[in-house]
Amino acid sequence: MELRQLQYFVKVARKQHVTQAAEELHVAQSAVSRQIHQLEEELGVSLFVQKGRNLQLTPVGKLFLHRAEAVLTELERAVIEVREFLDPEAGEIRIGFPHSLGIYLLPTVVAHFREKHPNVKFRLRQGTYNSLIRDVKNGEIDLAFISPFPDQHEHVSGELLLREEMFAILPQGHVLAEYQSIRLEQLRDESFVMFSEEYSLRNIVLEACAKAGFVPRIGFEGEETDTIRGLVAAGMGVSLLPEMALTEISQLQPAKVRVTDPQVTRSVGLIHRSGEKLPLVAEVFQQFLLEFFCYNQ
Template sequence: MEMRQINYFMEVAKREHMTEAADALHVAQSSVSRQISNLEAELGIDLFIRDGRRVKLTPIGKIFLMRMIKTTNMMEEAKREVKEYLNPESGTVRIAFPISMAAHTLPSVIYAFRMRYPEAKFQMSNALYYDLINGVVHGDFNLAMIAPMPLKEQETRISGTNLFTENIIALVPIHHALANRTSIKLEELKDDSFVVLPEGFVFRDQVIEACNKVGFSPEIAFEGKDIDALKGLVSAGLGVALMPEMTLVDNTPQSTIMVPLSNSNLSRTVGVIYPTQRKLLPTEELFYNFLLETYDKKN
């Protein structure tokens, strides 16, 4: 089994088309077909169901693909690890994060880290809550900022550290009846329309659960695809929203007012997670320790 065969196999599996895979690989379609056939002959199985040049993975082909993704990730990490042991201060940190941390939390700490290590590089991606956990487990990235922190007894495949706890606050239109208050109770918004994130976002679930705990189910008027969309909906007077406080630092839209909530339990933990089954690469470990140092000073 050759690395070229594996690369061809993964490209065909991704595109489900021999010719399109060949174009992406900049080789002849006949070469791709031949290498796939050689790989199947060596393994003694059919990896694809063929329909002309269009193909689909067989059940065993899907299993083989998952194994090859993990294998290639490990090979890439091994190469990076060798480079970074020679000079960890100029390596790469692969980190993922929820969209709520895109505007302030992560950029500010990356800026501070690169002030200390200016040659360090970052590969960043955002994902939903459970995709962050699965991405760390399966090697798509080694670090992820996350909120709230998963409970250790619920998720044994990852480890991590709480960095800080942030308040949840209300964002209301500027002419809202409660806009001039120094603080409010969440239940005072029970007659308002809410704007929330779509289903699948853990923070949406947290908002609904918080409302339920104080005795009402929020009337959901609109959904926004991200935090900035929610801000725009509130600014347009289409409802109120609950927000993590950090998402509004230096970024409160016009025609809105932040109002603290006096309910003492309205907060979320923010932390960083990493896999229990793999070591962090040197530059990633450098960044992880920098996170601990940074937030320890702030707490």
């Protein structure tokens, strides 16, 4: 069994398509098919079945995928450790983040860190709350910014970095747009622009509205803060966004109003896999972040 076979198998399993896998691997489709066929012959099982134009893992294929991913992850970590041993300042940090923290927070801390560690590389992965926890648990990333911060979790642990205030955003011509602050209950009859169900900010808004005594009427849904902000600015409804998501100035700019009853906040933390030592360079970055947020609070 060759390493290349495992790499090709995992890529095909993720894409569910040989042609797409070959394009990402920058090899011929026939080469991928041949490696998969040889792997199946060696194992004596079928790893895929054809379903329409796509390939679907067989039950034994799903089992093998789990083990193959673990092998490739451990191999990747071993390569990183060797490189760090030779030159700790030339290592790579694999870090995940939600979109709302990629606008301001992530670029800021990476820029500050690279002032002292200019040769360190970053591999960034954007994801939702559940996908970030899964990627940390599976060892696909070393660290992840996450919101809300999970106080207890079976597979990940970490540190709370900050609590961030969330503001109501309204169209510029809204009757409440010029107010210094409002009660959330004042938006009871408005149409809300909300995040999709897999995004944690949606639950924060729903819980805040429940505290204010109403269920928001959802008119539009989106997956990125820029989309939410743009729809509100265009008059499609109202919403709540964290302060960091409102730092960028754009042509479509909603009004930003403080919410005092109830005050709405979100927790932001940094997580890693429980019970496992971080790569040296990731450990240095983790310590930098704890000091950075302690100093800036």
